[in-house]
Amino acid sequence: MKHIVLIVSLICAVALNGFAQQAPPDSQKYNFTVADCVNYAYEHQDSVINADLDIKSADYKVKETIGSGLPQISGSASFQDYLKTPIVIFGTNKFSIYQKFSESNSISLSQLLFDGSYLVGLKAAKTYKELSQRNYTRSRIETNVNVTKAYYQVLVSNEQVKLLDANIKQLKQQLNETIQQNKQGFVEKIDVDRLTVQYNTLVNNKENVLRLLALNYQVLKFQMGMPIEKELVLKDKLEDVQLGDDLSDLSNDTTFYKNRIEYGLTETNLKLNQLDLKREKSLLLPSLAFVGNAGVLFQNNSLGHLFSPGYPSSYIGFSLNVPIYSGGQHNNRIKQSQITVLKSQNDLSNLKNGLRLQASQAWIGYINGMQTLKVQKENQELAAEVLRVSKIKYQQGVGSSIEVTQAESALESADNSYIQGLYDALVSKVDLDKAYGRIK
Secondary structure, three states, X not given: OHHHHHHHHHHHHHHHHHHHHHOOOOOOXXXXXXXXXXXXXXXXXXXXXXXXXXXXXXXXXHHHHHHOOOOEEEEEEEEEEOOOOOOEEEOOEEEOOOOOEEEEEEEEEEEEEEOHHHHHHHHHHHHHHHHHHHHHXXXXXXXXXXXXXXXXXXXXXXXXXXXXXXXXXXXXXXXXXXXXXXXXXXOOHHHHHHHHHHHHHHHHHHHHHHHHHHHHHHHHHHHHOOOOOXXXXXXXXXXXXXXXXXXXXXHHOOOHHHHOHHHHHHHHHHHHHHHHHHHHHHOOOOEEEEEEEEEEEEEEOOHHHOOOOEEEEEEEEEXXXXXXXXXXXXXXXXXXXXXXXXXXXXHHHHHHHHHHHHHHHHHHHHHHHHHHHHHHHHHHHHHHHHHHHHHHHHHOOOOOHXXXXXXXXXXXXXXXXXXXXXXXXXXXXXXXXXXXXXXX
């Protein structure tokens, strides 16, 4: 018996251990590249999920429209207890053709044979589905852009922390040396104070950047649709980002605007408005349907004998509807639809010009961003060299502590400008890809 209990305990322990390994812990760490973050967002971002649900809803809309042209069958039943039966007057005679109790059952069938608006509706339903699919694509593109920019913001913030760490380290070393020199009487106390102020400022700046970095991580997870309490580690480094781009292909592409999802959406809206105009015109045509009905009527003055006997009836036929005159309402609706189509055509033309303007702005923004980044990087290197020379001059007694302090401030300012230029360049690259429809 003891052996059996031991074996069962071992089996339970193994099963629980296996379950614990299969279940993802709450503290799961995600090591993601920017592509991983984008793919995660495609599956978890609410805007993308809702756009996907819209596609499914559009599928049902198409099926609903198709169903309206299939046979329509309905049944009905009714029961009457005449408290006072209706009287029919024939000449001077009065009599009733009704029994006290009446019950009827019937089934009706109708099948649409021709209706112009139905045929147009089928095309419109499919175009509506196309619109939902393009909206889904737009949601993915917007999500891609937002996640990528948020990812780059975290990378840049991390780079800023690294620069601050390097500056704090060298400034701390210089401060310690200056304190020792002050104790030995080689430098004045004011030199120590200047460096202390600068050191404290740098440390405070780093703390501020670290808080912003934590916030930037939360922004990135929010854009991804990831719970902000999850742990996310970025695998990509700044040096992995390819900022350089060959712009010759872009300059030669004169139809790039057709790659923009906004243009496709506006085209689809134009199609829907054109189909609505066709539908309004088709309502001027006759419609024809096949109809049929079968039923049975029961009447009796005694409720117990109501269903004996029954009186069946049935018929088949055709129903034709011919529009003749509606007081000019329909013609006015057609004119309204024509105006809507013209406005949609104008919107499409205006959008084409707008997309070209956006592309020009993105082009200039990218070139300016890359040029600014290059200059800021050179300024950063020059500021570091100025600081190095200032320290040497100060140590050799031919320079002042003020000169070193100013060089430190200039390097910090150059670092900040470089960080801002780096982020602007990264964002301009994303905007350029979006403007030319290269984000799929």
